[in-house]
Amino acid sequence: MLELFSLKDKVAIITGASRGLGRPMAKGLAAAGAHTVLVARDAAKLAEVRDEIIAAGGQATVLPLDLMDEGAIRSGVRRIAGELGRIDISVNNAGIINWQPVLDSDLEDFERIMEVNVKATFIMAQECAAVMRAGGRGGRIINLGSLLSTVGRARLHAYCASKSAIVGLTRAMAAELGRDNITANVIAPGYFVTDINASLTGRPGYIEAVNGVTPMERWGRPEELVGTLIYLASAASGFVTGQVINVDGGIQSSFTFQLAA
Ligand code: NAP
Numbered sequence: 001m002l003e004l005f006s007l008k009d010k011v012a013i014i015t016g017a018s019r020g021l022g023r024p025m026a027k028g029l030a031a032a033g034a035h036t037v038l039v040a041r042d043a044a045k046l047a048e049v050r051d052e053i054i055a056a057g058g059q060a061t062v063l064p065l066d067l068m069d070e071g072a073i074r075s076g077v078r079r080i081a082g083e084l085g086r087i088d089i090s091v092n093n094a095g096i097i098n099w100q101p102v103l104d105s106d107l108e109d110f111e112r113i114m115e116v117n118v119k120a121t122f123i124m125a126q127e128c129a130a131v132m133r134a135g136g137r138g139g140r141i142i143n144l145g146s147l148l149s150t151v152g153r154a155r156l157h158a159y160c161a162s163k164s165a166i167v168g169l170t171r172a173m174a175a176e177l178g179r180d181n182i183t184a185n186v187i188a189p190g191y192f193v194t195d196i197n198a199s200l201t202g203r204p205g206y207i208e209a210v211n212g213v214t215p216m217e218r219w220g221r222p223e224e225l226v227g228t229l230i231y232l233a234s235a236a237s238g239f240v241t242g243q244v245i246n247v248d249g250g251i252q253s254s255f256t257f258q259l260a261a
Contacts, residue, residue, distance in 0.1 A: 007234055015094035020222065023222070024223045027058075029089065039063045039094070042064070043062065067115075068116060091229065092121040092141070092143045095162075097113070105158070122169055129182055140182070142233060150188070150252060170185065170244075184242065185237070190247065190251045191210045213256040215250030219249075
């Protein structure tokens with residue numbers, strides 16, 4: 001049965017592998033058997049992750065690049081496909097956020113968020129899908145959405161727009177690439193303590209406020225995304241495509257009111 005979840009002999013590329021949610025997810029892909037290609041800007045941190053994977057008996061390669069550089073993404077993916085002979089799994093996890101009021105925000109900020117969160121995801125997934133199709137072995141595209149793919153949040157219009165776009169992009173890729181046995185799905189996390197929400201977790205009462213609207217009454221631990229990731233990356237999810245899987249302690253499927261009923 002465990003065979004179903006094995007990524008042995010597969011090649012996986014994951015963005016945002018230097019820290020946050022991407023780091024444990026990258027290690028999870030490698031622990032499941034995939035040769036894991038680690039993408040982010042910080043080459044030193046990527047080398048640390050690679051060394052940890054290799055020390056644990058896995059295989060990893062670093063691919064430091066800025067996701068705002070289209071040419072670097074395209075040439076990087078092509079080089080990896082040439083060197084490793086295949087790409088089976090594309091995990092588009094890197095993302096950025098910025099808090100700005102709608103009426104007092106600049107277009108530059110909006111464009112930067114869309115560029116990293118959406119455009120780079122598209123370019124990376126497009127390049128990887130071309131390699132997958134040419135290999136004839138199918139593949140897996142897994143994009144990171146958010147709780148804010150579904151609901152709006154004040155002062156996060158660009159981030160919310162980008163995370164909703166991820167869902168549309170993923171569903172469209174699923175619709176088109178299914179015939180090539182390439183699936184495309186979204187993992188939508190709720191609240192996890194990482195750098196992306198460092199500006200919130202330092203605010204008095206914020207951690208507790210999130211606990212209060214989450215049925216499981218706590219924040220997620222980054223390692224808790226690994227099981228869903230391996231499921232979507234492996235044969236276990238062979239007929240699952242175009243889906244959004246919320247990993248959020250139940251926050252999206254419940255309505256919490258401050259006063260007891
Ligand atoms: P994080 O801790 O801030 O990490 C972001 C990652 O993205 C880092 O590895 C960073 O690496 C990489 N990155 C950012 N800009 C980049 C660029 N221009 N080029 C290449 N890499 C870049 O964020 P996280 O919490 O792990 O979030 C991961 C994903 O989950 C994001 O898509 C986020 O929107 C989503 N998410 C997170 C939460 C949460 O609660 N944490 C909730 C919902 C959704 P370098 O700085 O080394 O480049």
